[in-house]
Amino acid sequence: MSKGVLAITEQLDGVFRKVTYEALSEGRRIADQLGCDLTAVVLGSNVEIIAAELGKYGADRIIAADNPILDEYLTDTYTNVISDIIASENPAVIILGASMQGKDLSARLAARLNVSLAMDCVVIRIEDEKLIATRPIYGGKILADIAMDTKPVILAVRPNSMGITETDCAGDIEKYDANIGQTNLKFIEKTLDTTKIELTEADMVVSGGRGMGGADFSVLEELAEMFGGAVGASRSAVDEGWRPHADQVGQTGKVVSPNLYIACGISGAIQHLAGMSSSKIIVAVNKDPEAPIFLKADYGIVGDLFEIVPLITEEIRKIK
Amino acid sequence: MEIVVLLKQVPATESFVGIADDKVSVKTDDVKWVINPYDEFAVEEALRIKEAHGGSVTIVSVGRDKTAEAVRTALAMGADKGILIKDTISEKYDGLGIARILAAVLKDIPYDLIIAGQRAVDDDNFLVGTAVAEFLNIPNISLVIKEEIIDGRIRCHRTIEGGTVVIESSLPALITTQRGLNEPRYASLPGIMKAKRKPLDVKTLADIGLDVGQFETSGMHIVSLKFPPERKSGRIIEGESAQVKVSELLRALREEAKVI
Numbered sequence: 207m208s209k210g211v212l213a214i215t216e217q218l219d220g221v222f223r224k225v226t227y228e229a230l231s232e233g234r235r236i237a238d239q240l241g242c243d244l245t246a247v248v249l250g251s252n253v254e255i256i257a258a259e260l261g262k263y264g265a266d267r268i269i270a271a272d273n274p275i276l277d278e279y280l281t282d283t284y285t286n287v288i289s290d291i292i293a294s295e296n297p298a299v300i301i302l303g304a305s306m307q308g309k310d311l312s313a314r315l316a317a318r319l320n321v322s323l324a325m326d327c328v329v330i331r332i333e334d335e336k337l338i339a340t341r342p343i344y345g346g347k348i349l350a351d352i353a354m355d356t357k358p359v360i361l362a363v364r365p366n367s368m369g370i371t372e373t374d375c376a377g378d379i380e381k382y383d384a385n386i387g388q389t390n391l392k393f394i395e396k397t398l399d400t401t402k403i404e405l406t407e408a409d410m411v412v413s414g415g416r417g418m419g420g421a422d423f424s425v426l427e428e429l430a431e432m433f434g435g436a437v438g439a440s441r442s443a444v445d446e447g448w449r450p451h452a453d454q455v456g457q458t459g460k461v462v463s464p465n466l467y468i469a470c471g472i473s474g475a476i477q478h479l480a481g482m483s484s485s486k487i488i489v490a491v492n493k494d495p496e497a498p499i500f501l502k503a504d505y506g507i508v509g510d511l512f513e514i515v516p517l518i519t520e521e522i523r524k525i526k
Numbered sequence: 527m528e529i530v531v532l533l534k535q536v537p538a539t540e541s542f543v544g545i546a547d548d549k550v551s552v553k554t555d556d557v558k559w560v561i562n563p564y565d566e567f568a569v570e571e572a573l574r575i576k577e578a579h580g581g582s583v584t585i586v587s588v589g590r591d592k593t594a595e596a597v598r599t600a601l602a603m604g605a606d607k608g609i610l611i612k613d614t615i616s617e618k619y620d621g622l623g624i625a626r627i628l629a630a631v632l633k634d635i636p637y638d639l640i641i642a643g644q645r646a647v648d649d650d651n652f653l654v655g656t657a658v659a660e661f662l663n664i665p666n667i668s669l670v671i672k673e674e675i676i677d678g679r680i681r682c683h684r685t686i687e688g689g690t691v692v693i694e695s696s697l698p699a700l701i702t703t704q705r706g707l708n709e710p711r712y713a714s715l716p717g718i719m720k721a722k723r724k725p726l727d728v729k730t731l732a733d734i735g736l737d738v739g740q741f742e743t744s745g746m747h748i749v750s751l752k753f754p755p756e757r758k759s760g761r762i763i764e765g766e767s768a769q770v771k772v773s774e775l776l777r778a779l780r781e782e783a784k785v786i
Contacts, residue, residue, distance in 0.1 A: 223687075278691070279691075280693070281656075281665065281667070281668075282665055306668075306669055306685060306687060309652040309668070310652075310656060310669070313652055313655075313656035313657055313668075314657070314659070314660050314666070316621075316622065316657065317622060317625065317653075317656065317657035317660035317661060318660055320622065321745060322620070322745035322746040323621070324746070325650070325651050325652050325653060326650065326652075341650075342650065342754070343650050343751075344537075344543050344552075344648055344650070345647060346754065347542075347543055347753070347754075348543065348545065348552065348751050348752070348754075349752050349753070349754050350748050350751050351748065351749045351751075351752075352746050352748055352749065353746065353747055353748075353749045354745060354746045355745045355746065356745035356746070359746075390664075390665040390695055390696045391665050391667070391693055392693065392694040392695070393692075393693060394681065394692040394693060394694055395692045396686075396689065396690070396691045396692070397690050397691075398686075398688050398689035399688050399689055400688065402688050404687040404688050406687070433786075450706070451671070451704075451705040451706035452685060452706070454705065457539045457647055458647060458705065459705065465785045466779070466783075466785045466786070475540075476539075476540060476542070477540065480539075483754060483757060487779065487785045488757070488760075495762070500762065501757075501759040502759065503759065504757075504761075505760050505763055505775055505779070505783075507763050507771050507772070508762060509768055509771065510768075514768055514771070514772060517768055517769060518772055518775065521772055521776045522776070522786070525776070525780075525786070
């Protein structure tokens, strides 16, 4: 019999990703509904020390595969080790964050185990003992409810969609002696900008569009910094070469759902709206009172963003 | 270098996609069909590798009659031949089902490198490419923004949150594309003329030794589709000056929306 919920955590250089806490919290909720344990899996080098904190987010047990070879994520080594753990744990549900690593890993795992995978789920519920996952399709234009029948199932949760709940659980750590298996991949190097907050995980996002008129996004960067948020861009701003591709918000870029989204000089094409409509509060600043973005915004200001945005930054500075 | 591109035809992102009366499928009668944008990057990258290293580019797709148009477009861009697995209910298969069909096609053709889009912009599954690699038992590197082939190995820059990782793999391998990899070319008029004479094999599941019924029952199915809650247009903040408007916005964000 399959039983239990297995949460696959993700850490980068000894720090867990925010979506890991979201996946654990959701995993705890599912485990409570199914009346079973939540087990967290941690892979990496020197991870035993950080693993201890996972009990705080609901893990009854923590399996720590501590191995220098697992220091950097590689699709095949991680898939090998995690499928071994799944084979011995035999969980009913596997949950993880749909980060870029989580997407790659969950897809390879689903194929290896031949089980259903709900990518980027935003809501998970149990109905008549069946798991139903809600996930956006067509870039968020439609929400699909998916029924999943395989044992186990894999749920990859979209960052910023599920709340983090702190529940004190035992969090007993068990060392796991991992068999790395065959690998064809080799890690060469990694470049990280640690000063930047990841768009998909940010609580506040300010984005610029064609109305920025050029590559100078400093007014938006100052506002984002004041909030501890991230700067995004519309497709046209990226196509103009003003911002890197990684900053693009929209159907062919990133989907974001922060508490506060401020769209500056963005008209509001359907593809952009798809990427940010799940934000809690949307503010639009645009010169053109007819811009479609105003139809989706909670608050709109018609005016010159280069005048309005610095004033917002100044007001926030006063509050803080 | 034998390169295979996995290609899907999808509704253009500017299209409005409706929900059909059965509530479990989408209405696509009025949409414009295009090559999945991430697969366009895959075609372009395949052509550039061919131009640098020689070899040929084969397009493989699963779909209906109309999918042939997308394959022809890729041939017009410069790919050498196409294989279309024609199946009238392929929309009903899940990602693993499609991946099994593609893997079955690939078992019969030579390849050193397979390039796929990171996801299709219709079902947003991020699954098929990676699953094909698993079924073929070859390595995969996803979300690639740069690649180099050196001495029979491929070195890729893969995007992660906040940066990039450089990973090397033996060949054959499968990579998936990320925006930023390249700027896809347009099909030229001579390219379009030539494409008409390029080979396009249309096959059925039975032709590649698969049982038509085996994919219909999968482990997951859509129980309902709905539109996300409609965002009501809020209010335009009026005021005599920019300062007055901003002060009112901040008050509203603090007291009404409670987000600051």
